[in-house]
Amino acid sequence: MxxxxxxxxxxxxxxxxxxxxxxxxxxxxxxxxxxxxxxxxxxxxxxxxxxxxxxxxxxxxxxxxxxxxxxxxxxxxxxxxxxxxxxxxxxxxxxxxxxxxxxxxxxxxxxxxxxxxxxKRFIPAVEKAKALLPRLGCIVSTHIRTHQCWGDLWSEAPDSGPFHTPDGGMSEVRRRYGGGILACGGSHILDLVLYLIGRPRRLYASVAIPADRDYDLQATALLETNHGIVLCEALAHPLRRIGFLRDGWDERVEINGTNGRLEVFSAQWDKVETNASLLVHYDNTTGQATEYRYAPVSPFDRAIAFFCENIARGEQGAQSRRTGYDVDELIETMVRSSQEHKALAVRWRL
Ligand SMILES: NC(=O)c1ccc[n+]([C@@H]2O[C@H](COP(=O)([O-])OP(=O)(O)OC[C@H]3O[C@@H](n4cnc5c(N)ncnc54)[C@H](O)[C@@H]3O)[C@@H](O)[C@H]2O)c1
Missing domain, CATH: 3.40.50.720 (NAD(P)-binding Rossmann-like Domain)
Incomplete structure (x- = not known):
């Protein structure tokens, strides 16, 4: 069709x-x-x-x-x-x-x-990591983070621009994106947790919202899943030359199992047409590490191609309608855990 x-x-x-x-x-x-x-x-x-x-x-x-x-x-x-x-x-x-x-x-x-x-599910390195997961044996520990260079927003509150929170008003980042680093970058890594590891059942989080702001700059969580513990962090930082491409974008996933490790280093979201992501698979049986490098390809193009193939067939296909809800439930639970200073069960309502 x-x-x-x-x-x-x-x-x-x-x-x-x-x-x-x-x-x-x-x-x-x-x-x-x-x-x-x-x-x-x-x-x-x-x-x-x-x-x-x-x-x-x-x-x-x-x-x-x-x-x-x-x-x-x-x-x-x-x-x-x-x-x-x-x-x-x-x-x-x-x-x-x-x-x-x-x-x-x-x-x-x-x-x-x-x-x-x-x-980000459609980044080739992420798709390959998903395919290689069974090779890891029993998954025991996952580290996932997005560290994004947003300039120095830590030293003092900006008095203009998208990160300025006016008295009694709303910052542009909150109005346009729903919040700070947790909504912008954290949402993606939470989606990768859901895609690669599964739904967490309990979490403890700390979400740092500096004084005089209505957005967060750091969101860290420890998530309990049926496949071990996940440590997850979204951070807005001022460091221009960190990350595997030394461009200030430092986003990575590391999954450790009883028989190996997978590491994904992903490229900046709006440079995907020129910068490719990288996957490294360490196999404990052979002792070898294999690098998977791909030509740059837009995961947006790949996602939309997948969605449209299903739509043409009149089918939802392999990606659940609940994807966006799942992330929003985790974000809300993280914020609540941080406010209440305690670990919380995730109350999945769907
Ligand atoms: N997937 C990613 O990596 C990624 C990256 C950046 C942004 N986003 C998301 O994309 C969305 C848009 O971000 P953006 O940077 O393009 O924002 P933007 O502000 O540049 O664009 C939003 C557009 O929507 C229009 N708009 C707002 N309300 C409307 C309405 N009622 N009817 C018609 N048009 C309306 C605005 O005029 C504006 O042109 C946000 O939800 C953001 O979180 C995702």
Whole structure:
């Protein structure tokens, strides 16, 4: 089945979604943004119509798929599912776990196809790591972290820009992304925990929100899973030349089992077209370490290709509708654990 789509939100991230849709052969019939100047170049490129109001797209019976990258997801997702459309939604899915659960419940009961676009699952090094997991034997310990260079936000609070929290107001980072490093980078590594290790049952977390800010700069958690302990950290730091590519981006996964270790070093999210990720597999039987290096490839393109193949077949396929909810539940539990200074069971509501 040929797919006809509408894209809601034409900001920074949208170019990766447009690229994926174009490569998947999807007809982009509509583009929507409150800001017409953001949408126009895409409307021109795809010969698409511009809609200032996303409901116009949902009312079009020719539209099979709605790709949402505008950060007002609950209302848009609920309406798109109710209109019977397949949905690809950027992360994080909602501002709290109950809203995320509500969206997913509606998609599950309507039987519509629904994806939250956690694209790091589609990094070739991550996919290969997943395939090699059985070679590790019993998994006992996982370390996963995203250390991102955000400049020096620790010494003092900025008095302007996206990280400025105005008196009685909201910082841009909170308004546009739902929070600081936990929502921006932590959400991705929590998704990788869910993908590679499984759902944690209990966690203890510390989330550092400096005074006079409404966003966090560090979120650290110890997660108990059925496959051992996971240590997880998202950190905004000022160090420009750390990380395996020495570009300030230091994101890695290390999984240790009774018969080996897997290490993934992943490239900066918006440089994926030029920088590739790396996987190292150490096998304890042979004593050999094997490096897997791949040509740079956009995980956004790969994710959208996978979603569209399923949509064309009318199937949800291997990625659950619950992906975005699962991450939001973990984020909420981490924040609560930090506030209450205690370990908490994760109360999965789905
Ligand atoms: N996967 C990743 O690695 C990654 C990276 C960056 C951002 N993101 C996510 O992508 C989303 C968007 O981020 P961004 O950097 O593109 O933000 P952005 O602010 O640049 O773009 C959002 C766009 O949505 C439009 N918009 C907002 N409300 C709208 C509405 N009601 N109707 C129509 N248009 C509306 C805005 O005008 C804006 O152009 C966020 O959820 C963010 O968390 C994901």
């Amino acid at each position: 040929a797919i006809t789509a509408g894209v809601i939100g034409c900001g920074n991230i949208s170019r990766f979604h447009f690229s994926g849709l174009e490569k998947a052969g999807v007809t982009v019939k509509w583009v929507c943004d409150l800001d017409e100047t953001a949408a126009r170049p895409w409307a021109d490129r795809f010969g698409a119509a511009y809609a200032p109001d996303y409901r116009e797209i949902l009312a079009d019976p020719e539209v099979d798929l709605v790709d949402i990258t505008a950060f007002s997801y609950k209302e848009m997702c609920m309406a798109a599912v109710t209109a019977g459309k397949a949905v690809i939604c950027e992360k994080t899915l909602a501002e709290n776990a109950e809203d995320a659960a509500e969206i997913v419940r509606r998609a599950e009961s309507a039987g519509t196809i629904f994806y939250t676009s956690y694209m």
